[in-house]
Amino acid sequence: MSDYNHPPPLPSASLPFSPGQPAARPPADDPADQQPIAGFVETVESLLRQPRRLMHQLRQPGRGHAISALLFMAILCALVYGLVVGTFSGGTQLWAAPVKTVVGLFFAAAICLPSLYIFACLGGSQVRLIEVAGLLAGLLALLTVLLVGFAPVAWVFSQSTKSEVAMGALHLGFFLVATCFGLRFLLSGFTRLNTRPAGLSVWTLIFVLVLLQMTTALRPLVGTADTLLPGSKEKKFFLTHWSECLRQPAPEGRQALQR
Amino acid sequence: MNRLASTLDAQEFPALLRAEPAAMRRWIEQNRRDRWILCLGTIVLGAGLYGAVMGWWRHPLQALFTGIKFPLVILITTLGNSLLNAMLAPLLGLNVTLRQSLMVILMTFTIAAALLGAFSPLALFAVWNTPPLTATTGLASPEYGFLQLTHVAFIAVAGVLGNVCLAPLLRQWSGSAAVARNVLMAWLAANLLLGSQICWLLRPFIWDPARPVEFLGPEYFRGSFYETVFDAARRLLSS
Numbered sequence: 278m279s280d281y282n283h284p285p286p287l288p289s290a291s292l293p294f295s296p297g298q299p300a301a302r303p304p305a306d307d308p309a310d311q312q313p314i315a316g317f318v319e320t321v322e323s324l325l326r327q328p329r330r331l332m333h334q335l336r337q338p339g340r341g342h343a344i345s346a347l348l349f350m351a352i353l354c355a356l357v358y359g360l361v362v363g364t365f366s367g368g369t370q371l372w373a374a375p376v377k378t379v380v381g382l383f384f385a386a387a388i389c390l391p392s393l394y395i396f397a398c399l400g401g402s403q404v405r406l407i408e409v410a411g412l413l414a415g416l417l418a419l420l421t422v423l424l425v426g427f428a429p430v431a432w433v434f435s436q437s438t439k440s441e442v443a444m445g446a447l448h449l450g451f452f453l454v455a456t457c458f459g460l461r462f463l464l465s466g467f468t469r470l471n472t473r474p475a476g477l478s479v480w481t482l483i484f485v486l487v488l489l490q491m492t493t494a495l496r497p498l499v500g501t502a503d504t505l506l507p508g509s510k511e512k513k514f515f516l517t518h519w520s521e522c523l524r525q526p527a528p529e530g531r532q533a534l535q536r
Numbered sequence: 537m538n539r540l541a542s543t544l545d546a547q548e549f550p551a552l553l554r555a556e557p558a559a560m561r562r563w564i565e566q567n568r569r570d571r572w573i574l575c576l577g578t579i580v581l582g583a584g585l586y587g588a589v590m591g592w593w594r595h596p597l598q599a600l601f602t603g604i605k606f607p608l609v610i611l612i613t614t615l616g617n618s619l620l621n622a623m624l625a626p627l628l629g630l631n632v633t634l635r636q637s638l639m640v641i642l643m644t645f646t647i648a649a650a651l652l653g654a655f656s657p658l659a660l661f662a663v664w665n666t667p668p669l670t671a672t673t674g675l676a677s678p679e680y681g682f683l684q685l686t687h688v689a690f691i692a693v694a695g696v697l698g699n700v701c702l703a704p705l706l707r708q709w710s711g712s713a714a715v716a717r718n719v720l721m722a723w724l725a726a727n728l729l730l731g732s733q734i735c736w737l738l739r740p741f742i743w744d745p746a747r748p749v750e751f752l753g754p755e756y757f758r759g760s761f762y763e764t765v766f767d768a769a770r771r772l773l774s775s
Contacts, residue, residue, distance in 0.1 A: 326626045423627075426620035430730045433616065437737055438760040458627050 320346045324419050328462055332469045335411035344407075347414040354421030355379045361428045365435040365444050366501045373505055374498055381491035381498075382421070386413050389484045396480050402472030412466040420452075420459035427451040441500040442522050448499065449492070456485060493518040549574065552643060553650060555701035557708050563643060564636050572639075575646040576611075582646075582653030583607040587741065589659045590687055594669055594743040601751045605738045610645050613731040614638070617723075624722045629715035630706065640702065641723065648698030655690045662686045675745060683742060699724055736761035 310330045314323050320343075323331040334343040359375030366374075394409045434447055460481055467473055474480065492498060493515040496507055507513075513521075548571075551559035563571050587606025591598035621641060622634040632640070667679045674680070699720065706716035735741070736759070738752065 325623055326631050419627075423620075423623055426623040429616040429619065430726070430733075433730065433733055433737070434760055437733070437758065438763055439758065440760075440763055443760055443763045443766075461627075 314343065314346075317346065317350065320350060320418075321422060324350075324415065324422060324462075328415075328465060329469060331415060332412075332466050335408060335415070335466070336470075340407065340411055344411045344414045347411070347418040351382065351414065351417040351421045352379055354418070354425045355382055358421065358424040358428055358431075361432050361435065362448060362498055364432060365441075365499055366497075368501070369505070370497070370501065377495040377498055381488070381495050382417055385484065385487045385491050386417055389413075389480070389487060392483065393474065393480055396474035396476050397467070397472060400473055400475040400477075402467075402470065402474065404467075404470050404472055408470065412463050415466060416459035416463045419462045420455040423455035423458055424451060427455070442525070445492075445499045445519075445522065449489075452488070453485075456488065460484075489515045549578075553647060555647065555704060557705045560640075560643060560705045561708075564639050567635060567639075572642070575639075575642045578646045578653075579610050579642075579649040580607045582649030582651070582656075583610055585656045586649075586652040586659060586690070589656045589663060590741050592660070593663045593666060593683060595749045597749045598740075598743070601749070602741045605741065605751070607649070609731060609734045609738060610649065612734050613727055614641055614645060616730050616734075617641070617726045620726050621723050624726070625719050628718045628722060629712065630710045630719045632709075640705070641727070644698045644702050646698075647701050648694040651694035651697060652690065655694065659686065659690055669743065673745070680743065687742070732761045736764075 307329075310327065310333050312330060314320055314330065314334050320331070323334075324347075331343065331347075334340060337343075355378045356375040359378030360371065362378060363370040363372070363374030390406075390410060390413055393413065394404075394406050397404045397409055431447060431451060435444055438444060464473075464477065467477070493513055494507070496502070496518065548559060548563075552563065583606045584603045588599040588603035590606070591600070591602030618634065618638045618641070622632065622637040625632045625637055663683065666683055667673075703716060703720055706719055707713055710716050710719070740747070
Protein backbone atom coordinates (compact mmCIF):
# COMPACT_ATOMS: atom_id res chain seq x y z
CA MET A 278 0.00 0.00 0.00
CA SER A 279 2.86 2.33 0.79
CA ASP A 280 4.22 1.71 -2.70
CA TYR A 281 1.08 3.16 -4.09
CA ASN A 282 1.20 6.17 -1.84
CA HIS A 283 4.70 7.02 -2.97
CA PRO A 284 5.04 5.96 -6.60
CA PRO A 285 8.38 6.40 -8.32
CA PRO A 286 8.81 9.63 -10.28
CA LEU A 287 7.38 9.90 -13.76
CA PRO A 288 10.08 9.36 -16.38
CA SER A 289 10.41 12.53 -18.40
CA ALA A 290 12.93 14.50 -20.42
CA SER A 291 14.23 16.26 -17.34
CA LEU A 292 14.02 13.19 -15.14
CA PRO A 293 15.04 10.27 -17.34
CA PHE A 294 14.16 6.70 -16.65
CA SER A 295 16.93 5.33 -14.47
CA PRO A 296 16.43 1.69 -13.57
CA GLY A 297 19.86 1.52 -11.97
CA GLN A 298 18.71 3.58 -9.04
CA PRO A 299 15.89 2.86 -6.66
CA ALA A 300 12.94 5.12 -7.24
CA ALA A 301 13.23 8.20 -5.08
CA ARG A 302 10.29 8.98 -2.87
CA PRO A 303 9.53 12.65 -3.15
CA PRO A 304 8.82 14.50 0.05
CA ALA A 305 5.27 15.27 1.03
CA ASP A 306 5.55 18.86 -0.18
CA ASP A 307 7.19 17.99 -3.48
CA PRO A 308 6.83 20.99 -5.82
CA ALA A 309 5.81 18.60 -8.59
CA ASP A 310 2.72 17.74 -6.56
CA GLN A 311 1.76 21.41 -6.38
CA GLN A 312 1.73 22.01 -10.14
CA PRO A 313 -1.73 23.01 -11.30
CA ILE A 314 -3.56 20.51 -13.48
CA ALA A 315 -4.93 21.78 -16.76
CA GLY A 316 -6.95 19.82 -19.24
CA PHE A 317 -8.52 16.43 -19.52
CA VAL A 318 -5.41 14.47 -20.50
CA GLU A 319 -3.38 15.95 -17.66
CA THR A 320 -6.14 15.03 -15.23
CA VAL A 321 -6.05 11.41 -16.42
CA GLU A 322 -2.25 11.40 -16.18
CA SER A 323 -2.37 12.80 -12.66
CA LEU A 324 -4.99 10.30 -11.61
CA LEU A 325 -2.85 7.38 -12.75
CA ARG A 326 0.69 8.61 -12.11
CA GLN A 327 0.57 11.49 -9.66
CA PRO A 328 -2.43 10.97 -7.40
CA ARG A 329 -0.87 13.24 -4.75
CA ARG A 330 -0.84 16.09 -7.25
CA LEU A 331 -4.54 15.58 -7.78
CA MET A 332 -5.16 15.33 -4.05
CA HIS A 333 -3.28 18.61 -3.60
CA GLN A 334 -5.59 20.24 -6.15
CA LEU A 335 -8.60 18.95 -4.26
CA ARG A 336 -7.48 20.94 -1.20
CA GLN A 337 -6.96 24.21 -3.05
CA PRO A 338 -9.55 27.02 -3.30
CA GLY A 339 -10.19 26.28 -6.99
CA ARG A 340 -11.02 22.65 -6.25
CA GLY A 341 -14.40 22.96 -7.95
CA HIS A 342 -12.71 22.84 -11.36
CA ALA A 343 -10.75 19.73 -10.44
CA ILE A 344 -13.87 17.99 -9.12
CA SER A 345 -15.82 18.98 -12.24
CA ALA A 346 -13.03 17.61 -14.43
CA LEU A 347 -13.05 14.33 -12.49
CA LEU A 348 -16.82 14.02 -12.71
CA PHE A 349 -16.79 14.83 -16.41
CA MET A 350 -14.10 12.21 -16.93
CA ALA A 351 -16.10 9.66 -14.94
CA ILE A 352 -19.23 10.33 -17.01
CA LEU A 353 -17.35 10.10 -20.29
CA CYS A 354 -15.49 6.90 -19.38
CA ALA A 355 -18.63 5.29 -17.92
CA LEU A 356 -20.46 6.07 -21.18
CA VAL A 357 -17.66 4.46 -23.20
CA TYR A 358 -17.62 1.34 -21.06
CA GLY A 359 -21.41 1.23 -20.99
CA LEU A 360 -21.38 1.29 -24.78
CA VAL A 361 -19.11 -1.77 -24.75
CA VAL A 362 -21.53 -3.44 -22.33
CA GLY A 363 -24.38 -2.57 -24.71
CA THR A 364 -22.65 -4.07 -27.76
CA PHE A 365 -23.37 -7.52 -26.35
CA SER A 366 -27.09 -7.14 -27.09
CA GLY A 367 -27.12 -4.19 -29.47
CA GLY A 368 -30.35 -2.34 -30.28
CA THR A 369 -31.79 -0.41 -27.37
CA GLN A 370 -28.96 -1.47 -25.11
CA LEU A 371 -26.51 0.59 -27.15
CA TRP A 372 -27.88 3.69 -25.44
CA ALA A 373 -29.56 2.17 -22.39
CA ALA A 374 -26.48 0.40 -21.00
CA PRO A 375 -24.24 3.53 -21.11
CA VAL A 376 -26.94 5.62 -19.45
CA LYS A 377 -27.57 2.98 -16.79
CA THR A 378 -23.84 2.62 -16.10
CA VAL A 379 -23.50 6.37 -15.51
CA VAL A 380 -26.70 6.58 -13.45
CA GLY A 381 -25.81 3.51 -11.38
CA LEU A 382 -22.30 4.70 -10.53
CA PHE A 383 -23.32 8.25 -9.70
CA PHE A 384 -26.40 7.23 -7.73
CA ALA A 385 -24.32 4.79 -5.67
CA ALA A 386 -21.71 7.49 -5.02
CA ALA A 387 -24.35 10.08 -4.15
CA ILE A 388 -26.12 7.92 -1.57
CA CYS A 389 -22.81 6.81 -0.05
CA LEU A 390 -21.28 10.29 0.19
CA PRO A 391 -23.11 11.39 3.37
CA SER A 392 -22.08 8.25 5.28
CA LEU A 393 -18.46 8.64 4.15
CA TYR A 394 -18.44 12.22 5.42
CA ILE A 395 -19.99 11.21 8.74
CA PHE A 396 -17.48 8.38 9.15
CA ALA A 397 -14.67 10.86 8.45
CA CYS A 398 -16.01 13.25 11.10
CA LEU A 399 -16.43 10.40 13.59
CA GLY A 400 -12.75 9.66 13.07
CA GLY A 401 -11.96 13.12 14.41
CA SER A 402 -11.16 14.61 11.03
CA GLN A 403 -11.48 18.30 10.14
CA VAL A 404 -12.15 17.33 6.54
CA ARG A 405 -14.81 19.28 4.66
CA LEU A 406 -17.69 17.77 2.71
CA ILE A 407 -16.36 19.19 -0.56
CA GLU A 408 -13.01 17.49 0.04
CA VAL A 409 -14.70 14.15 0.67
CA ALA A 410 -16.79 14.71 -2.46
CA GLY A 411 -13.59 15.41 -4.38
CA LEU A 412 -12.03 12.15 -3.21
CA LEU A 413 -15.17 10.25 -4.14
CA ALA A 414 -15.12 11.92 -7.57
CA GLY A 415 -11.51 10.74 -7.88
CA LEU A 416 -12.59 7.22 -6.97
CA LEU A 417 -15.28 7.28 -9.68
CA ALA A 418 -12.90 8.77 -12.23
CA LEU A 419 -10.17 6.20 -11.57
CA LEU A 420 -12.69 3.35 -11.55
CA THR A 421 -14.14 4.37 -14.91
CA VAL A 422 -10.77 5.16 -16.52
CA LEU A 423 -9.64 1.65 -15.63
CA LEU A 424 -12.86 0.26 -17.06
CA VAL A 425 -11.99 1.96 -20.35
CA GLY A 426 -8.66 0.11 -20.16
CA PHE A 427 -10.60 -3.12 -19.81
CA ALA A 428 -13.00 -2.16 -22.62
CA PRO A 429 -11.08 -3.77 -25.53
CA VAL A 430 -10.95 -7.08 -23.64
CA ALA A 431 -14.64 -6.85 -22.73
CA TRP A 432 -15.51 -6.07 -26.35
CA VAL A 433 -13.66 -9.14 -27.66
CA PHE A 434 -15.62 -11.35 -25.25
CA SER A 435 -18.96 -9.62 -25.90
CA GLN A 436 -18.64 -10.28 -29.64
CA SER A 437 -17.93 -13.96 -29.23
CA THR A 438 -20.10 -15.27 -26.43
CA LYS A 439 -23.86 -15.59 -26.25
CA SER A 440 -23.92 -16.25 -22.55
CA GLU A 441 -25.31 -13.41 -20.47
CA VAL A 442 -23.99 -15.05 -17.31
CA ALA A 443 -20.44 -15.25 -18.67
CA MET A 444 -20.51 -11.64 -19.83
CA GLY A 445 -22.05 -10.50 -16.57
CA ALA A 446 -19.35 -12.30 -14.59
CA LEU A 447 -16.63 -10.78 -16.75
CA HIS A 448 -17.98 -7.24 -16.37
CA LEU A 449 -18.39 -7.83 -12.66
CA GLY A 450 -14.78 -8.96 -12.39
CA PHE A 451 -13.59 -5.85 -14.20
CA PHE A 452 -15.79 -3.65 -12.00
CA LEU A 453 -14.38 -5.22 -8.84
CA VAL A 454 -10.77 -4.79 -9.93
CA ALA A 455 -11.39 -1.17 -10.91
CA THR A 456 -13.26 -0.54 -7.65
CA CYS A 457 -10.29 -1.88 -5.65
CA PHE A 458 -8.00 0.67 -7.28
CA GLY A 459 -10.59 3.41 -6.77
CA LEU A 460 -10.85 2.55 -3.09
CA ARG A 461 -7.07 2.65 -2.80
CA PHE A 462 -7.17 6.17 -4.20
CA LEU A 463 -9.78 7.12 -1.63
CA LEU A 464 -7.76 5.64 1.22
CA SER A 465 -4.54 7.36 0.14
CA GLY A 466 -6.53 10.60 -0.19
CA PHE A 467 -7.64 10.34 3.43
CA THR A 468 -4.07 9.51 4.45
CA ARG A 469 -2.97 12.68 2.65
CA LEU A 470 -5.56 14.60 4.64
CA ASN A 471 -4.03 13.11 7.81
CA THR A 472 -7.22 11.34 8.65
CA ARG A 473 -8.68 7.89 8.52
CA PRO A 474 -12.44 7.73 8.79
CA ALA A 475 -13.71 5.50 11.55
CA GLY A 476 -15.24 2.43 9.99
CA LEU A 477 -13.79 2.99 6.53
CA SER A 478 -13.88 -0.78 6.03
CA VAL A 479 -17.57 -0.78 6.84
CA TRP A 480 -18.16 2.07 4.39
CA THR A 481 -16.19 0.21 1.71
CA LEU A 482 -18.38 -2.84 2.21
CA ILE A 483 -21.52 -0.69 2.00
CA PHE A 484 -20.30 1.03 -1.17
CA VAL A 485 -19.46 -2.27 -2.88
CA LEU A 486 -22.82 -3.75 -1.85
CA VAL A 487 -24.63 -0.71 -3.25
CA LEU A 488 -22.73 -0.99 -6.52
CA LEU A 489 -23.56 -4.70 -6.76
CA GLN A 490 -27.22 -4.06 -6.00
CA MET A 491 -27.23 -1.43 -8.78
CA THR A 492 -26.42 -4.20 -11.27
CA THR A 493 -29.71 -5.85 -10.30
CA ALA A 494 -31.79 -2.73 -9.73
CA LEU A 495 -30.93 -1.38 -13.20
CA ARG A 496 -31.16 -4.71 -15.04
CA PRO A 497 -30.89 -5.59 -17.79
CA LEU A 498 -27.39 -4.19 -18.26
CA VAL A 499 -26.27 -7.30 -20.14
CA GLY A 500 -28.91 -8.96 -22.30
CA THR A 501 -32.40 -7.72 -23.07
CA ALA A 502 -35.81 -7.54 -21.42
CA ASP A 503 -39.32 -6.35 -22.28
CA THR A 504 -38.89 -3.24 -20.18
CA LEU A 505 -35.95 -0.91 -19.66
CA LEU A 506 -36.08 -1.33 -15.89
CA PRO A 507 -37.58 -4.05 -13.68
CA GLY A 508 -41.11 -3.43 -12.45
CA SER A 509 -42.03 -2.93 -8.82
CA LYS A 510 -42.96 -6.63 -8.51
CA GLU A 511 -39.61 -7.76 -9.87
CA LYS A 512 -37.43 -6.27 -7.15
CA LYS A 513 -34.70 -8.63 -6.03
CA PHE A 514 -31.57 -8.76 -3.97
CA PHE A 515 -28.56 -9.13 -6.23
CA LEU A 516 -27.58 -12.54 -4.83
CA THR A 517 -31.07 -13.87 -5.59
CA HIS A 518 -30.89 -12.50 -9.12
CA TRP A 519 -27.45 -13.97 -9.73
CA SER A 520 -28.41 -17.41 -8.45
CA GLU A 521 -31.48 -17.36 -10.72
CA CYS A 522 -29.28 -16.44 -13.68
CA LEU A 523 -26.91 -19.30 -12.90
CA ARG A 524 -29.78 -21.77 -12.83
CA GLN A 525 -30.99 -20.73 -16.28
CA PRO A 526 -30.36 -23.26 -19.08
CA ALA A 527 -27.28 -22.73 -21.20
CA PRO A 528 -27.84 -20.73 -24.42
CA GLU A 529 -27.97 -22.43 -27.76
CA GLY A 530 -24.34 -21.70 -28.56
CA ARG A 531 -23.11 -23.19 -25.33
CA GLN A 532 -25.34 -26.23 -25.68
CA ALA A 533 -23.84 -26.76 -29.09
CA LEU A 534 -20.38 -26.51 -27.62
CA GLN A 535 -21.30 -29.00 -24.93
CA ARG A 536 -22.37 -31.47 -27.57
CA MET B 537 17.28 -5.95 -43.84
CA ASN B 538 20.88 -4.80 -44.37
CA ARG B 539 19.88 -1.29 -43.39
CA LEU B 540 18.24 -2.65 -40.26
CA ALA B 541 21.31 -4.66 -39.41
CA SER B 542 23.55 -1.67 -39.90
CA THR B 543 21.56 0.49 -37.49
CA LEU B 544 21.30 -2.20 -34.82
CA ASP B 545 24.21 -3.22 -32.74
CA ALA B 546 24.89 -6.90 -33.44
CA GLN B 547 25.06 -7.58 -29.72
CA GLU B 548 21.74 -5.98 -28.89
CA PHE B 549 19.53 -8.89 -29.75
CA PRO B 550 21.58 -11.49 -27.83
CA ALA B 551 21.65 -9.04 -24.92
CA LEU B 552 17.87 -8.87 -25.07
CA LEU B 553 17.70 -12.66 -25.05
CA ARG B 554 19.95 -12.68 -22.00
CA ALA B 555 17.49 -10.18 -20.49
CA GLU B 556 20.29 -7.85 -19.47
CA PRO B 557 18.58 -4.99 -17.66
CA ALA B 558 20.99 -2.42 -19.13
CA ALA B 559 20.26 -3.53 -22.69
CA MET B 560 16.53 -3.66 -22.05
CA ARG B 561 16.74 -0.20 -20.52
CA ARG B 562 18.30 1.17 -23.69
CA TRP B 563 15.53 -0.37 -25.75
CA ILE B 564 12.92 1.32 -23.61
CA GLU B 565 14.66 4.67 -23.23
CA GLN B 566 15.36 5.17 -26.92
CA ASN B 567 12.34 5.08 -29.14
CA ARG B 568 13.95 3.60 -32.23
CA ARG B 569 11.96 2.29 -35.14
CA ASP B 570 14.51 -0.39 -36.01
CA ARG B 571 14.00 -1.99 -32.58
CA TRP B 572 10.25 -2.04 -33.00
CA ILE B 573 10.73 -3.65 -36.41
CA LEU B 574 13.12 -6.20 -34.94
CA CYS B 575 10.62 -7.10 -32.21
CA LEU B 576 7.75 -7.40 -34.67
CA GLY B 577 9.91 -9.34 -37.11
CA THR B 578 11.02 -11.79 -34.43
CA ILE B 579 7.43 -12.35 -33.33
CA VAL B 580 6.21 -12.89 -36.89
CA LEU B 581 9.11 -15.17 -37.73
CA GLY B 582 9.47 -17.12 -34.47
CA ALA B 583 5.81 -17.57 -33.65
CA GLY B 584 4.99 -18.00 -37.34
CA LEU B 585 7.50 -20.81 -37.69
CA TYR B 586 6.18 -22.56 -34.62
CA GLY B 587 2.60 -22.05 -35.81
CA ALA B 588 3.46 -23.63 -39.15
CA VAL B 589 4.84 -26.66 -37.32
CA MET B 590 1.62 -26.90 -35.29
CA GLY B 591 -0.53 -26.96 -38.41
CA TRP B 592 1.77 -29.22 -40.38
CA TRP B 593 0.37 -32.38 -38.83
CA ARG B 594 -2.92 -31.85 -40.60
CA HIS B 595 -2.05 -30.25 -43.94
CA PRO B 596 0.48 -27.83 -45.47
CA LEU B 597 -2.34 -25.33 -45.93
CA GLN B 598 -3.20 -25.59 -42.24
CA ALA B 599 0.50 -24.95 -41.55
CA LEU B 600 0.28 -21.74 -43.56
CA PHE B 601 -2.89 -20.63 -41.78
CA THR B 602 -1.58 -21.41 -38.30
CA GLY B 603 1.72 -19.76 -39.21
CA ILE B 604 -0.20 -16.57 -39.87
CA LYS B 605 -2.61 -16.87 -36.95
CA PHE B 606 -0.14 -17.60 -34.18
CA PRO B 607 1.81 -14.31 -34.49
CA LEU B 608 -1.57 -12.57 -34.86
CA VAL B 609 -2.62 -13.89 -31.44
CA ILE B 610 0.47 -12.32 -29.87
CA LEU B 611 0.12 -8.99 -31.66
CA ILE B 612 -3.63 -8.63 -31.04
CA THR B 613 -3.14 -9.49 -27.37
CA THR B 614 -0.32 -6.96 -27.04
CA LEU B 615 -2.31 -4.19 -28.70
CA GLY B 616 -5.62 -5.04 -27.02
CA ASN B 617 -4.05 -4.89 -23.57
CA SER B 618 -1.70 -1.97 -24.20
CA LEU B 619 -3.99 0.64 -22.65
CA LEU B 620 -4.86 -1.53 -19.67
CA ASN B 621 -1.25 -2.51 -19.00
CA ALA B 622 -0.14 1.13 -19.19
CA MET B 623 -2.83 2.01 -16.63
CA LEU B 624 -2.13 -0.85 -14.24
CA ALA B 625 1.63 -0.26 -13.98
CA PRO B 626 1.52 3.26 -12.47
CA LEU B 627 -1.36 2.25 -10.21
CA LEU B 628 0.81 -0.55 -8.85
CA GLY B 629 3.75 1.79 -8.30
CA LEU B 630 5.69 1.71 -11.58
CA ASN B 631 5.47 4.91 -13.60
CA VAL B 632 5.63 4.02 -17.26
CA THR B 633 4.23 5.64 -20.34
CA LEU B 634 2.01 3.85 -22.83
CA ARG B 635 4.93 3.54 -25.27
CA GLN B 636 7.26 2.18 -22.62
CA SER B 637 4.82 -0.43 -21.36
CA LEU B 638 4.03 -1.47 -24.93
CA MET B 639 7.76 -1.85 -25.64
CA VAL B 640 8.35 -3.87 -22.47
CA ILE B 641 5.55 -6.29 -23.28
CA LEU B 642 6.62 -6.53 -26.89
CA MET B 643 10.12 -7.41 -25.69
CA THR B 644 8.81 -10.24 -23.52
CA PHE B 645 6.83 -11.60 -26.45
CA THR B 646 9.94 -11.20 -28.63
CA ILE B 647 11.91 -13.37 -26.23
CA ALA B 648 9.06 -15.88 -26.11
CA ALA B 649 8.77 -15.89 -29.91
CA ALA B 650 12.50 -16.37 -30.30
CA LEU B 651 12.25 -19.34 -27.96
CA LEU B 652 9.31 -20.73 -29.90
CA GLY B 653 11.27 -20.34 -33.12
CA ALA B 654 14.10 -22.26 -31.51
CA PHE B 655 11.68 -24.93 -30.30
CA SER B 656 10.12 -25.39 -33.73
CA PRO B 657 12.66 -28.03 -34.94
CA LEU B 658 11.92 -29.99 -31.76
CA ALA B 659 8.20 -29.61 -32.28
CA LEU B 660 8.60 -30.65 -35.90
CA PHE B 661 10.43 -33.73 -34.72
CA ALA B 662 7.48 -34.49 -32.41
CA VAL B 663 5.03 -33.98 -35.29
CA TRP B 664 7.11 -36.19 -37.56
CA ASN B 665 7.07 -38.96 -34.95
CA THR B 666 3.32 -38.69 -34.38
CA PRO B 667 1.11 -41.14 -36.30
CA PRO B 668 -0.39 -39.29 -39.25
CA LEU B 669 -3.96 -38.11 -39.38
CA THR B 670 -6.30 -40.77 -40.79
CA ALA B 671 -10.04 -41.21 -41.18
CA THR B 672 -10.16 -42.99 -37.83
CA THR B 673 -8.38 -40.23 -35.91
CA GLY B 674 -10.70 -38.51 -33.45
CA LEU B 675 -10.48 -35.83 -30.83
CA ALA B 676 -9.96 -38.55 -28.21
CA SER B 677 -7.13 -40.25 -30.15
CA PRO B 678 -3.88 -40.52 -28.18
CA GLU B 679 -1.78 -39.06 -30.99
CA TYR B 680 -3.85 -35.89 -30.99
CA GLY B 681 -3.63 -35.67 -27.20
CA PHE B 682 0.13 -36.15 -27.38
CA LEU B 683 0.49 -33.33 -29.90
CA GLN B 684 -1.73 -31.01 -27.88
CA LEU B 685 0.28 -31.62 -24.71
CA THR B 686 3.59 -31.20 -26.53
CA HIS B 687 2.57 -27.84 -27.97
CA VAL B 688 1.10 -26.67 -24.69
CA ALA B 689 4.35 -27.55 -22.92
CA PHE B 690 6.54 -25.74 -25.46
CA ILE B 691 4.32 -22.65 -25.51
CA ALA B 692 4.03 -22.56 -21.73
CA VAL B 693 7.81 -22.80 -21.27
CA ALA B 694 8.39 -20.03 -23.82
CA GLY B 695 5.71 -17.81 -22.29
CA VAL B 696 6.87 -18.27 -18.71
CA LEU B 697 10.54 -17.72 -19.56
CA GLY B 698 9.70 -14.62 -21.61
CA ASN B 699 7.91 -13.11 -18.66
CA VAL B 700 10.41 -14.22 -16.04
CA CYS B 701 13.12 -12.43 -18.03
CA LEU B 702 11.24 -9.22 -17.40
CA ALA B 703 11.49 -9.48 -13.61
CA PRO B 704 15.05 -8.11 -13.13
CA LEU B 705 14.27 -5.08 -15.28
CA LEU B 706 11.07 -4.32 -13.42
CA ARG B 707 12.83 -4.78 -10.09
CA GLN B 708 15.54 -2.29 -11.01
CA TRP B 709 13.11 0.10 -12.58
CA SER B 710 10.75 0.29 -9.66
CA GLY B 711 13.35 -0.14 -6.93
CA SER B 712 11.03 -2.60 -5.20
CA ALA B 713 10.68 -6.34 -5.59
CA ALA B 714 7.05 -6.17 -4.46
CA VAL B 715 6.12 -3.58 -7.09
CA ALA B 716 7.94 -5.57 -9.78
CA ARG B 717 6.09 -8.74 -8.78
CA ASN B 718 2.71 -7.01 -8.70
CA VAL B 719 3.18 -5.38 -12.09
CA LEU B 720 4.42 -8.61 -13.63
CA MET B 721 1.48 -10.57 -12.21
CA ALA B 722 -1.03 -7.95 -13.34
CA TRP B 723 0.38 -7.91 -16.87
CA LEU B 724 0.52 -11.70 -16.96
CA ALA B 725 -3.09 -12.01 -15.83
CA ALA B 726 -4.32 -9.45 -18.36
CA ASN B 727 -2.38 -11.05 -21.22
CA LEU B 728 -3.53 -14.51 -20.24
CA LEU B 729 -7.17 -13.41 -20.06
CA LEU B 730 -7.22 -11.81 -23.50
CA GLY B 731 -4.68 -14.13 -25.12
CA SER B 732 -6.70 -17.25 -24.28
CA GLN B 733 -9.82 -15.75 -25.79
CA ILE B 734 -8.02 -14.60 -28.94
CA CYS B 735 -6.66 -18.14 -29.32
CA TRP B 736 -10.19 -19.44 -28.90
CA LEU B 737 -11.52 -17.10 -31.59
CA LEU B 738 -8.79 -17.88 -34.09
CA ARG B 739 -8.91 -21.65 -33.65
CA PRO B 740 -8.23 -24.25 -35.00
CA PHE B 741 -4.47 -24.21 -34.72
CA ILE B 742 -3.87 -27.92 -35.06
CA TRP B 743 -6.96 -29.58 -36.42
CA ASP B 744 -10.76 -29.61 -36.34
CA PRO B 745 -12.21 -32.96 -37.46
CA ALA B 746 -15.59 -31.42 -38.23
CA ARG B 747 -14.31 -28.83 -40.72
CA PRO B 748 -12.21 -28.67 -43.87
CA VAL B 749 -8.92 -26.81 -43.76
CA GLU B 750 -9.80 -23.13 -43.47
CA PHE B 751 -8.39 -19.96 -41.99
CA LEU B 752 -11.44 -19.13 -39.87
CA GLY B 753 -14.95 -20.49 -39.82
CA PRO B 754 -17.98 -18.49 -38.73
CA GLU B 755 -18.67 -20.87 -35.87
CA TYR B 756 -15.33 -20.00 -34.29
CA PHE B 757 -16.66 -16.67 -33.13
CA ARG B 758 -19.09 -18.42 -30.82
CA GLY B 759 -18.51 -19.01 -27.15
CA SER B 760 -15.55 -18.20 -25.01
CA PHE B 761 -12.62 -20.16 -23.70
CA TYR B 762 -13.54 -19.67 -20.04
CA GLU B 763 -17.19 -20.52 -20.57
CA THR B 764 -16.20 -23.82 -22.13
CA VAL B 765 -13.75 -24.61 -19.34
CA PHE B 766 -16.40 -23.72 -16.78
CA ASP B 767 -19.02 -25.89 -18.48
CA ALA B 768 -16.58 -28.78 -18.74
CA ALA B 769 -15.73 -28.50 -15.04
CA ARG B 770 -19.42 -28.31 -14.14
CA ARG B 771 -20.23 -31.39 -16.21
CA LEU B 772 -17.33 -33.23 -14.64
CA LEU B 773 -18.46 -32.35 -11.11
CA SER B 774 -22.13 -33.15 -11.75
CA SER B 775 -21.44 -36.53 -13.38
